[in-house]
Amino acid sequence: MEPVIAIEMKNISKAFGSVKANENVNLTVFNGEIHALLGENGAGKSTLMSMLSGIYTPDSGSISILGKEVEFSSPKDSIALGIGMIHQHFKLVDVMTAKENMVMGSKGIALRGKQLTKEMQAICDRYGLDIKPDKKVYEMSVGEKQTLEIIKVLYRGAKILILDEPTAVLTPQEIKRLFAILRNMKEQGCAIVIITHKLNEVMEISDRITVLRRGQSIETVETRDVEVSRLIEMMVGKKVDLALEKPHCCQDTPLLKVDGLYVSTKENKHALEDINFDLFPGEILGVAGVAGSGQKEICETIAGLLPAEKGRIFFENANILGKTPRDIIRLGIRMGFIPEDRLGMGLVGSMDMVHNMILRDYPNQPGFFLRRKESTKKAERLVEQLEILTPNVHHPIKKLSGGNIQKVLLGREIDSNPKVLITAYPARGLDIGASYKIYDLLNEQKKRGVGVLFIGEDLDVLMALCDRIMVFCGGKMTGIVNPEEITKEDIGLLMAGGSLEKGVQS
Amino acid sequence: MIPLKIVKRDDLPRNKAMLIRIASVALSIAFAGLVIALLGYNPITIFTSMVKGALGTKIRVQQTTLKAIPLLITSLGILVAFKMKFWNIGGEGQIMMGAFAASAVALNLNLPKPLMLLSMAVAAMVMGGLWAFIPAFFKAKMGTNETIFTLMLNYLAIKFVTYLQYGPWKDPAAQGFPKIATFSKEAILPSVGGVHMGWIIALILVVLVYVFLNHTKKGYEISVVGESIETARYAGMNISSVIIISMLLSGGLCGLTGMIQASAVEKTLSASLSANYGFTAIITTWLAGLNAIATLFVCVAFAILVQGGNYIQISMQVPASVADMIQAIILFFVLGSEFFLQYKVTFHKYFKVKKEAK
Numbered sequence: 001m002e003p004v005i006a007i008e009m010k011n012i013s014k015a016f017g018s019v020k021a022n023e024n025v026n027l028t029v030f031n032g033e034i035h036a037l038l039g040e041n042g043a044g045k046s047t048l049m050s051m052l053s054g055i056y057t058p059d060s061g062s063i064s065i066l067g068k069e070v071e072f073s074s075p076k077d078s079i080a081l082g083i084g085m086i087h088q089h090f091k092l093v094d095v096m097t098a099k100e101n102m103v104m105g106s107k108g109i110a111l112r113g114k115q116l117t118k119e120m121q122a123i124c125d126r127y128g129l130d131i132k133p134d135k136k137v138y139e140m141s142v143g144e145k146q147t148l149e150i151i152k153v154l155y156r157g158a159k160i161l162i163l164d165e166p167t168a169v170l171t172p173q174e175i176k177r178l179f180a181i182l183r184n185m186k187e188q189g190c191a192i193v194i195i196t197h198k199l200n201e202v203m204e205i206s207d208r209i210t211v212l213r214r215g216q217s218i219e220t221v222e223t224r225d226v227e228v229s230r231l232i233e234m235m236v237g238k239k240v241d242l243a244l245e246k247p248h249c250c251q252d253t254p255l256l257k258v259d260g261l262y263v264s265t266k267e268n269k270h271a272l273e274d275i276n277f278d279l280f281p282g283e284i285l286g287v288a289g290v291a292g293s294g295q296k297e298i299c300e301t302i303a304g305l306l307p308a309e310k311g312r313i314f315f316e317n318a319n320i321l322g323k324t325p326r327d328i329i330r331l332g333i334r335m336g337f338i339p340e341d342r343l344g345m346g347l348v349g350s351m352d353m354v355h356n357m358i359l360r361d362y363p364n365q366p367g368f369f370l371r372r373k374e375s376t377k378k379a380e381r382l383v384e385q386l387e388i389l390t391p392n393v394h395h396p397i398k399k400l401s402g403g404n405i406q407k408v409l410l411g412r413e414i415d416s417n418p419k420v421l422i423t424a425y426p427a428r429g430l431d432i433g434a435s436y437k438i439y440d441l442l443n444e445q446k447k448r449g450v451g452v453l454f455i456g457e458d459l460d461v462l463m464a465l466c467d468r469i470m471v472f473c474g475g476k477m478t479g480i481v482n483p484e485e486i487t488k489e490d491i492g493l494l495m496a497g498g499s500l501e502k503g504v505q506s
Numbered sequence: 507m508i509p510l511k512i513v514k515r516d517d518l519p520r521n522k523a524m525l526i527r528i529a530s531v532a533l534s535i536a537f538a539g540l541v542i543a544l545l546g547y548n549p550i551t552i553f554t555s556m557v558k559g560a561l562g563t564k565i566r567v568q569q570t571t572l573k574a575i576p577l578l579i580t581s582l583g584i585l586v587a588f589k590m591k592f593w594n595i596g597g598e599g600q601i602m603m604g605a606f607a608a609s610a611v612a613l614n615l616n617l618p619k620p621l622m623l624l625s626m627a628v629a630a631m632v633m634g635g636l637w638a639f640i641p642a643f644f645k646a647k648m649g650t651n652e653t654i655f656t657l658m659l660n661y662l663a664i665k666f667v668t669y670l671q672y673g674p675w676k677d678p679a680a681q682g683f684p685k686i687a688t689f690s691k692e693a694i695l696p697s698v699g700g701v702h703m704g705w706i707i708a709l710i711l712v713v714l715v716y717v718f719l720n721h722t723k724k725g726y727e728i729s730v731v732g733e734s735i736e737t738a739r740y741a742g743m744n745i746s747s748v749i750i751i752s753m754l755l756s757g758g759l760c761g762l763t764g765m766i767q768a769s770a771v772e773k774t775l776s777a778s779l780s781a782n783y784g785f786t787a788i789i790t791t792w793l794a795g796l797n798a799i800a801t802l803f804v805c806v807a808f809a810i811l812v813q814g815g816n817y818i819q820i821s822m823q824v825p826a827s828v829a830d831m832i833q834a835i836i837l838f839f840v841l842g843s844e845f846f847l848q849y850k851v852t853f854h855k856y857f858k859v860k861k862e863a864k
Contacts (some may be wrong), residue, residue, distance in 0.1 A: 016513065275839055325742030335741070345736040351729075359730065359741045362723050370726050 003030040007192035021047040025217040039212035040431040053085040054078035081284040084153025085162045128184045129312040143174035172492030198208040218410035245463040254278035255451040269298040279451040286466030290491030293472040303337040336413030340424040349398030382411040403434030424455040471495040529602035533837030559817020560810040574809035575704040580787035583759030591732040596656025597784025599663035600634040605768040607633030612693035634755040634761015642753030646746035668777040695770040702770035716798035795859025
């Protein structure tokens with residue numbers, strides 16, 4: 001039997017100003033298939049799907065749903081045709097129950113409690129989902145919330161599901177569960193589009209893959225006929241060597257020692273609970289965990305931005321806990337920090353490179369007036385050393401590409417000759433080439449004897465790059481492991497809060 | 507659907523930006539001319555007499571300068587706050603409180619002239635600064651909204667001065683007329699070149715504010731706090747202190763305007779002294795693109811517009827509303843051009859392409 005075409009997008013183009021987000025993109029998705037939309041950041045995946053869900057209107061091209069040409073003027077039109085989008089960030093109301101969230105925004109006046117429970121149960125049974133209708137959202141795990149998002153779109157009659165980076169916030173075990181759900185839905189004849197840049201997941205779940213690069217659709221391939229290296233080539237446009245070196249590290253006395261650290265949130269919950277670890281010179285210590293497990297807090301506490309409840313942090317035998325960032329700079333403690341939010345925290349986007357260098361330099365300048373000379377020289381030196389692509393050092397940095405922005409930040413921090421370098425998701429949002437450039441820079445620092453704390457999200461990268469990996473779950477440390485003696489699934493277990501019988505080192 | 511497409515510009519070449527600005531001024535004059543013609547006046551005579559009225563004779567130039575001084579100093583004050591993205595719309599209140607403090611000194615102390623003027627200026631700056639410190643303190647410590655806070659403080663200040671004028675400070679010598687006693691000679695700013703020396707102070711302040719914001723460490727901190735509080739925290743800045751210092755300066759400058767107006771123009775304190783300078787300065791500061799030097803030119807241009815408007819009312823018997831309308835039209839176009847500098851508007855091509863495809 002010829003499969004039914006669920007979505008057909010032909011010659012879609014969309015430009016934002018001078019940026020062509022999509023250019024003559026073609027995409028065909030059948031009913032009963034899981035179709036992966038693969039591409040680097042900025043390749044135009046999200047733009048394409050936003051047009052399918054009615055958020056944007058294409059400049060040109062046509063969209064057909066189940067063989068009929070359509071024109072969406074708002075997301076309502078797309079929902080009416082059975083298209084459901086599940087966003088990366090959940091859109092749920094915390095204080096309401098699962099079933100209340102399910103009906104929210106759909107038509108009807110009264111909330112018929114029992115009837116709703118029945119309807120929800122029916123959807124759950126049909127697709128093999130498991131969630132309690134009366135559970136409040138704030139009591140749910142991330143996986144459950146995502147399931148609820150799926151139920152929400154199914155309740156509105158969606159037959160075509162779009163999932164935007166659905167695995168970013170899940171543990172490996174939760175990912176398995178999600179994939180089981182998706183396969184179930186596929187059996188039921190749904191068409192599923194999954195947006196992602198994680199190759200191993202694409203290989204595992206999808207039937208066909210469409211690769212986008214720089215706004216253009218490169219090729220659509222059958223998953224079973226393709227190899228990962230070929231996919232990367234399609235994504236990047238050239239062959240990429242993905243081997244990461246891991247220079248041998250020598251351990252002697254720790255540079256940084258964190259001892260019994262507790263940090264509370266504004267709501268008086270523990271953001272970090274009893275954290276103990278050492279960071280040695282010349283090692284990369286990885287931190288793994290589901291997003292929001294305390295990674296941000298550990299970085300900011302060490303950098304002096306977040307007050308701790310109790311505990312101690314020794315930097316070469318001096319307790320630095322309770323010191324402000326200014327104190328740390330004045331004491332001559334050489335620590336670099338690459339925060340997660342580059343433009344929002346590490347840099348000032350509207351300022352040029354020179355003024356972003358000054359951010360680190362000016363506290364040590366004497367007197368009342370600002371000196372720009374040294375910082376200008378430094379900026380020019382970094383442009384040369386790190387091959388930063390910018391018209392000149394007086395160009396606002398937010399106009400640079402993501403990779404170049406990260407080079408500015410990393411370059412500035414490395415240039416201060418740090419002994420400890422804290423990096424939070426340094427390769428997030430960067431394309432493959434730029435990511436590897438950043439990893440190389442970190443390895444270079446490691447060889448110079450710098451202790452690097454590396455907060456990462458991609459377990460494959462963490463395992464290839466780090467000497468040891470510390471796993472966080474809900475603000476607690478569930479283990480420090482040697483990536484050479486352990487599997488990804490074991491780390492996943494620790495990320496979910498479990499413990500390991502073997503292989504645990506501290 | 508409206509067949510218009512609005513797209514944010516990412517880069518605009520300088521000459522093109524200039525062209526848009528010039529076009530906006532030209533259009534505004536053409537449009538204002540059309541309105542004037544519709545009302546039955548000759549636009550060309552109206553415009554020429556506006557220019558003549560503002561700059562035609564020595565006295566008129568002095569009048570224009572008198573209007574530019576308070577606007578300029580207040581704009582500089584507002585600028586220091588705006589640079590930090592602290593939306594100080596409390597200029598009115600800060601001017602009032604500054605004038606109040608200066609008057610308190612003028613009416614109660616008996617000092618030789620230089621000392622008297624200096625004490626009045628210091629008192630005004632401290633009081634204006636304190637009036638701005640209140641919202642700054644609550645913003646820094648509790649995260650309150652400064653826009654509402656500074657706005658409300660305006661009314662408090664104005665009503666407070668009204669109370670003084672009608673109550674405890676009412677001049678017994680005014681035979682029941684609600685006014686505050688006129689200052690003694692010692693409390694009045696001397697003139698230089700036919701206009702009180704406020705113009706010299708204003709010019710010096712332009713340079714000082716420019717250097718402060720662009721060439722000092724504090725000025726740099728203010729810009730960083732304005733762009734991103736998180737980045738400022740990351741760099742180890744003391745954000746509360748940056749907010750408070752810049753607001754003390756901002757309010758202090760507005761307070762100084764109050765002192766100058768009370769001392770040199772009104773020669774007393776009155777509830778109408780602030781004359782909307784605190785609000786008008788928001789427009790001029792914004793038009794100047796938050797640049798101290800540009801503020802000078804914008805404020806002078808604005809004063810010319812106001813003075814010219816006043817002149818045509820008197821000399822040509824044009825109703826006040828016409829003069830106001832001309833001002834409003836010019837402002838509308840100039841501010842509106844900002845939109846075209848930020849966005850590009852084109853007609854929607856979607857439909858056309860569709861037809862071709864079929």
